[in-house]
Amino acid sequence: MEPSSVTTRAAVPPLAARLRDVKSSPVREILALTARPGVISFAGGLPAPELFDAAGIRAAYAAVLADGAAGRSLQYSTTEGDPALREAVAARLTVRGLPTGPDDLLICSGSQQALTLLATVLLEPGDRILVEEPSYLAALQAFALAGAEAIPVPCDEDGLIVEEVERLATAHGAKLLYTVPTFHNPTGRTLPLERRRALAALAGRTGLWLVEDDPYSELRYAGDPLPALATLPGAEDRTLALSTLSKVVAPGLRIGWVRTPEELRRPLTVAKQAADLHSSTVDQAAAAHWLAHTDVDAHVAVLCHEYGARRDALLDGLAAALPAGSVHNRPEGGMFVWARLPDGWDAAALLDRALQRDVAFVPGFPFFAGPADAATLRLSFTAHDAGEIREGLGRLADAVAEAESAGS
Template identity: 35%
Template sequence: MSALPYAARATGLVGSVIDSSTSLLHKQTHDIVRFAMGSPAAEAVPADILSAIAGEQLSRPDAYDYAATEGDPPLHAALLEMLRGTSDETTADRLTVTAGGMQGLDLFCKIFVDPGDLVVVESPTYTNGSATALSYGAELLEVPVDDDGMIVDNLPKLLDGRRPKAIYTIPTFQNPSGATLSLARRNQLLELARTWGSMVIDDDPYGLLRFAGDPLPTLRELGAGDPLVFSVRTFSKIVAPGLRVGWVDADPELQQVLINAKQAMDTCTNLPAQRLLAGFLTGGHLEDHLVRQRAEYRRRKEAMHAALTEHFGDIARWTDPEGGFFLWVTLENGINTEELFEMALPEGVAFIPGPAFSPTGRFSNAFRLCFASTAPDRIWEGVTRLRRAADKLAPN
């Protein structure tokens, strides 16, 4: 037994199977089609534009200084302008720049979650988010997801009289299922949260990446400034994950609390990255970039659907997202997807098994595929390799 004097909270620190896959894949020496990480393709990152902006913005000595904790004023102003007229339009006193969406989730839990508090999460869910709640001592309750997102009707029965401190949802193109919370359920969720006095963590990294269907109002808009709605956003999926810049939109009462909490974390978000993004936004590059990405992600999703229909139509079903990065595959032939991962990696394809998206390890017959990061010809090759691996595990 270790003699190190760990804090009690250390036992609640659970690693990320999703993030660990990056290190695992870097160690492989053979060709791998990578459906695992939820990141834009390298060619989707506007590197040339960012490099040109860097030549102008990052040649100034003040670009390497500390920034205002709530966000560098040029980015703060550019963000407000970017959101003007959208479902997420906001005001300066509600906006705090963060080091990616994950810091927004951590700030929420640091401010609101006490040990033993009940936090509702979707099932399956983005377990980096649920792990953040666990790290602050939360108790988690998993609520099933279907094609219309979290099954909100199930909440009162599952809670059995308890009142959750928070409800964590990824309402649009959910990670990992790709499902979108319907308008009726969005309104129902807000009504229940108000009844219980529960915070709603509105984590929406993918909402700007809709390539089909009709847009829905965000929980931010439907909440109309409700202090119970805490909205988390990021540039990681729409521009570049390595910049590690996002923002939270929250009741103005919270801004100073967020500043205090963030100053005990990192003082301020990386200033050079903020300057790059401010230049990207004020230069008018975002909308054209998003138009290109939406069209390409639609093409890639359709390619993945076609490949799955060809190779897995007899043994699986899968979701049909209208945007975002992911679809969710459920096998119907009894194969354990953690075992399938071990078989698939030598075949040259990687994905994330279903249990990685449940705090209690559910979904052993399911897995997540990211279509956004892979070109259509490689998608076809990867799904072909995946079926080859599945056939080696198929029951006789």
């Protein structure tokens, strides 16, 4: 690596206290290791680049940068977001069962920014926020940056245990629950209907607010869609619903949103003004153009067909690749499968051996807000085709065999 050209002998100012408890993401560090050519990576939650509609997105940018349109697309714009984009997103959410008007939405720079903004607006240092155990790592980072303490809620193979939510909300005086109820990251789990209803009713009864993060529900390969928490009795007026174009269009656009009850719109908008004035005008305009000129259902159907085949390829070979006695789930959609090696195995140590054989996954430990289960791992099946997935599983089996013969 080149030495930095900006070095200083002066002591840097002390870092703000809010940064002290924010851990760097080992997942992003693993992603850097897996970026080298030849690695078959089950590590990142990356959409398949060959399935991006590059031609359609290129045409959308050309249209919004054409004479007559470019002046507006390249200008500063409103904090709330491009009206045509909010209109298109609201229409799609409504058709998919979450009644939404354009004014209910604040466009954000990825749904990740929505997490930062809501933490800024709703969490004081020392506040407690309930999270699934394990949970989406960068949400944990956003809450830590706000100085909040994440309280892990025990989950089973179907996700949150609602009685535990109630017990812990009371015990810790938590005002918010952050949840990814559909095709959860990192576990792929989906909260069944009865639990959704119970959680929504609990919110209504106790005043707990829900943050429903839903990047994955459009990517369903089997089974029937489930209603969003934000539509269920008790939760309708106390849910912040987040989603994004990252998984069904392209993450490089950095376009997400938060659907919020009216009272929180203004505070979230003010927080966004202070953060970045507004999300990129040209990217929003191109996204709005793409949504208006694309058969989005047909595009999503192609993704689901291809990702479904990739999921099947991973599920068909995973048990044979992992050590005997391992367990894994079979999610009906999303991007992730969650596995647990037998007691005594350490997924991080197995990753070292796997990387030597040019195959990668993410150990589960960084996703835990409480004590980590070192035997867990997350595998993503979206970034490689079925043939590469089979090849990757073969390499993983070799790494496991090597670990077994080395006695670790």
